[in-house]
Amino acid sequence: MRDIPVNLNGYKLVIVEPPAPKMRDDGKGGLMPVTDQQGVTQFVVALFAKLRVGPGERAPKGEEIKVTLATDPGDGFGEDVRVELLDAKLNPYQIDNGQGRVSSGIAFKAMGLKPVGGPVQRGGGGDK
Template sequence: MQQIPVNLNGYKLIVVEAPAMKTRQVDGRDELVTDRRTGATLFEVSLFARQRPEPGQKAAKGEEIKVTLATDPGEGFEEDTRVELVGATVSPYSFKNDKGETVSGIAFRALGLKPLDY
């Protein structure tokens, strides 16, 4: 199953690296990554995700996640900005790398970012 909707409302999301156009290395050079269906340029943002604690509980450890964005989020998403993901999904992946090892995980994706004022 691809693009499984995910609810991150119980998490505090903070920008660690500002959004930028997504690139990949091809034959030693950077190449822009585009959406396979639409051809639109994709963007990527690094966020620190930490679950909000329940009253009386200690906050759990957080984790840095990279999120692919389907659109240019625009200005105003500098480091330490609190945000919300619009239309967040996860997709599982698994592939064999150049060493023959199986690499598996989940990839985060969203339609865009929304700044939070608190």
């Protein structure tokens, strides 16, 4: 299964690493940008995802996720900005290193980002 739609509306998503072009080792000691099948450069953003809870409830520990973006999100997506993912999907993967070790997980991707409110307030109240 590929490109499984995912609804992350129940989570607060906060940028911890601003969007940047996704890079891959070119095999010659350098890096080259990752592109899709049409040659469009892909971007990557790191988000902190934390479950939204009701008043008086305690949220479980959050997690950092990396999301591949199909488009350049543009300006205004710096650190600590709350966002929503546009057309979010996930893909399970499994990689066998050929020596008996297998890694598996899920990879997130989205068409883009949408800002939600302003920057996250740290310390003295506000969202954490």
